[in-house]
Amino acid sequence: xxADAVAGSRLALGRLLTVxxxxxxxxxxxxxxxxxxxxxxxxxxxxxxxxxxKSTLVGELVARLVASGxxxxxxxxxxxxxxxGGAILGDRIRMDGAAGSSVDVAAGKAPASQLGHAFIRSMAxxxxxxxxxxxxxxxxxxxxxxxxxxxxIETVGVGQVEVDVVGAADTAVVVATPGMGDAVQANxxxxxxxxxxxxxxxxxxxxxxDVRRDLELMLDxxxxxxxxxxxxxxxxxxxxxxxxxxxxxxxxxxxxxHLDYLESTGRRxxxxxxxxxxxxxxxxxxxxxxRAVELADGAEGRELLNxxxxxxxxxxxxxxxxxxxxx
Amino acid sequence: xxADAVAGSRLALGRLLTVxxxxxxxxxxxxxxxxxxxxxxxxxxxxxxxxxxKSTLVGELVARLVASGxxxxxxxxxxxxxxxGGAILGDRIRMDGAAGSSVDVAAGKAPASQLGHAFIRSMAxxxxxxxxxxxxxxxxxxxxxxxxxxxxIETVGVGQVEVDVVGAADTAVVVATPGMGDAVQANxxxxxxxxxxxxxxxxxxxxxxDVRRDLELMLDxxxxxxxxxxxxxxxxxxxxxxxxxxxxxxxxxxxxxHLDYLESTGRRxxxxxxxxxxxxxxxxxxxxxxRAVELADGAEGRELLNxxxxxxxxxxxxxxxxxxxxx
Numbered sequence: 001x002x003a004d005a006v007a008g009s010r011l012a013l014g015r016l017l018t019v020x021x022x023x024x025x026x027x028x029x030x031x032x033x034x035x036x037x038x039x040x041x042x043x044x045x046x047x048x049x050x051x052x053x054k055s056t057l058v059g060e061l062v063a064r065l066v067a068s069g070x071x072x073x074x075x076x077x078x079x080x081x082x083x084x085g086g087a088i089l090g091d092r093i094r095m096d097g098a099a100g101s102s103v104d105v106a107a108g109k110a111p112a113s114q115l116g117h118a119f120i121r122s123m124a125x126x127x128x129x130x131x132x133x134x135x136x137x138x139x140x141x142x143x144x145x146x147x148x149x150x151x152x153i154e155t156v157g158v159g160q161v162e163v164d165v166v167g168a169a170d171t172a173v174v175v176a177t178p179g180m181g182d183a184v185q186a187n188x189x190x191x192x193x194x195x196x197x198x199x200x201x202x203x204x205x206x207x208x209x210d211v212r213r214d215l216e217l218m219l220d221x222x223x224x225x226x227x228x229x230x231x232x233x234x235x236x237x238x239x240x241x242x243x244x245x246x247x248x249x250x251x252x253x254x255x256x257x258h259l260d261y262l263e264s265t266g267r268r269x270x271x272x273x274x275x276x277x278x279x280x281x282x283x284x285x286x287x288x289x290x291r292a293v294e295l296a297d298g299a300e301g302r303e304l305l306n307x308x309x310x311x312x313x314x315x316x317x318x319x320x321x322x323x324x325x326x327x
Numbered sequence: 328x329x330a331d332a333v334a335g336s337r338l339a340l341g342r343l344l345t346v347x348x349x350x351x352x353x354x355x356x357x358x359x360x361x362x363x364x365x366x367x368x369x370x371x372x373x374x375x376x377x378x379x380x381k382s383t384l385v386g387e388l389v390a391r392l393v394a395s396g397x398x399x400x401x402x403x404x405x406x407x408x409x410x411x412g413g414a415i416l417g418d419r420i421r422m423d424g425a426a427g428s429s430v431d432v433a434a435g436k437a438p439a440s441q442l443g444h445a446f447i448r449s450m451a452x453x454x455x456x457x458x459x460x461x462x463x464x465x466x467x468x469x470x471x472x473x474x475x476x477x478x479x480i481e482t483v484g485v486g487q488v489e490v491d492v493v494g495a496a497d498t499a500v501v502v503a504t505p506g507m508g509d510a511v512q513a514n515x516x517x518x519x520x521x522x523x524x525x526x527x528x529x530x531x532x533x534x535x536x537d538v539r540r541d542l543e544l545m546l547d548x549x550x551x552x553x554x555x556x557x558x559x560x561x562x563x564x565x566x567x568x569x570x571x572x573x574x575x576x577x578x579x580x581x582x583x584x585h586l587d588y589l590e591s592t593g594r595r596x597x598x599x600x601x602x603x604x605x606x607x608x609x610x611x612x613x614x615x616x617x618r619a620v621e622l623a624d625g626a627e628g629r630e631l632l633n634x635x636x637x638x639x640x641x642x643x644x645x646x647x648x649x650x651x652x653x654x
Contacts, residue, residue, distance in 0.1 A: 032644070035641040039638065276635045276642055280632065280635065280649065281616075283646035284623070285612070288653070289608075292611040292612055296611070309603050311363060311365070315607050316610065318603075319610035319611050319614070323614055326653075
């Protein structure tokens with residue numbers, strides 16, 4: 001199946017992505033098979049607040065990339081609800097329709113024929129949010145090994161993990177919109193600071209120039225430094241409007257310029273290193289958290305938790321006692 | 328200092344909160360001192376998307392609570408930027424002005440005299456977002472021990488940790504607004520599913536009734552079940568408008584009704600148990616992640632990461648090798 005995926009079978013690739021999404025030993029095998037074939041794709045992260053129009057923008061970018069002969073892949077990350085383990089209405093279904101076969105035409109507002117060489121996949125992460133930090137790198141590796149370039153990771157940009165995933169890309173694009181709440185609010189999750197490229201989306205709406213001005217001001221004041229502050233890279237701000245059909249070409253130009261910058265300064269290797277370290281730490285964390293839960297829910301753990309609930313022990317001493325058992 | 332805080336010294340309490348915020352052994356000592364004095368306060372979580380008007384609503388609730396003879400405490404959680412370790416502009420400063428002395432008058436639009444018995448504290452969490460899940464319960468315990476009731480935790484509601492912290496309260500209030508993006512988007516972070524009470528804020532704005540209808544529909548369809556689905560508790564939806572000065576009394580009524588429900592069904596103990604377990608797991612996770620980072624950044628870890636970056640080893644095998652060392 002792996003050979004088929006690498007040879008271009010969309011069906012095989014879709015199945016392997018499901019394996020990777022589920023995690024566990026099979027996912028690790030797929031990841032290790034893919035590893036020697038990776039390192040070619042430009043890894044692009046796109047994030048922004050809910051409702052910023054990310055999916056539409058990504059659809060436009062994909063249409064342009066395909067038209068210029070690229071084979072882009074999109075991994076749309078859908079942070080699951082902690083309770084139901086999935087998005088609740090149509091969003092995931094819409095994106096899943098594209099997995100492994102045709103492509104999400106609605107998102108890009110382009111005819112399917114134009115998007116035939118793209119692969120769009122929605123990924124839900126179940127349970128502990130650490131799952132995301134483990135599964136995304138595996139899926140990206142798989143796309144890279146299968147010859148997709150660029151690989152675009154789209155996240156909702158609410159929460160540390162989602163922002164971290166995008167910040168670890170080669171190029172991180174942060175999408176802002178008029179009416180998203182002020183920029184200060186947006187940066188509470190550190191969203192603005194991972195940006196290599198800003199997009200002010202829905203630029204046809206009132207307030208778009210205010211958003212641009214706020215971002216410029218924050219850049220001027222050094223409140224946003226970008227990830228490459230030391231040698232003076234300043235994230236460009238691109239205005240885009242799906243309504244007016246503008247901006248997506250400019251976004252791709254800015255992204256390409258950033259890649260040139262990374263390569264000419266040797267910073268691309270730094271990004272790769274950062275990404276590998278983050279993945280290794282995420283994997284270790286996931287394994288350790290699993291052991292912590294096992295301990296806490298085991299016989300002795302339950303007894304200790306009862307004591308803490310009754311006020312006989314403090315949570316501090318309960319966790320200390322359980323940690324001792326980890327040796 | 329602990330005795331002073333319990334006896335009512337705001338100065339002592341403020342200093343202990345700083346100790347708790349910094350974490351480490353001193354924070355644990357404070358927590359253990361507070362432990363026997365806790366269990367009285369109604370723990371209230373309030374969350375919602377950025378710009379939902381949470382701070383204003385909290386200010387109104389605090390003013391009402393004080394006017395009715397309560398001594399509420401507010402812990403406003405400010406998820407730090409991963410890079411600068413702090414909020415970037417005035418927001419934190421505004422809340423910090425209230426800590427330990429007078430109170431954030433602007434937020435509540437009420438004269439300071441009316442708020443004299445409240446304690447409002449902003450908490451920044453640095454570095455790994457796990458810090459939040461550890462520090463918040465300690466601070467809540469301290470407020471509870473010092474006789475504050477209710478203890479209100481306000482979070483931005485972007486990200487799993489922030490949502491989890493609020494979901495672990497006795498009563499979780501989720502604030503929605505017109506124009507926050509549709510409800511489906513909002514639930515991507517599981518925000519809606521932890522709600523015991525919904526508030527549709529800025530109800531004077533166009534679209535407020537649509538938000539209410541969407542929420543009712545999602546409740547009808549079972550897409551939001553609330554945390555107490557089995558015995559049929561249905562989260563009420565309260566309309567509120569700071570502009571028109573309406574809703575904050577209704578919010579307090581709904582919150583009180585939920586507390587009655589918890590107590591009459593024995594579910595309050597369940598919440599407490601859930602909270603203790605979450606705190607213990609968060610503490611264990613924090614300790615274990617620290618060890619993982621030490622390992623990865625140690626001599627052998629750096630060598631393994633180099634090999635992974637060069638493609639000689641896969642991240643899977645690097646993390647497996649490092650985990651072996653943890654025993």
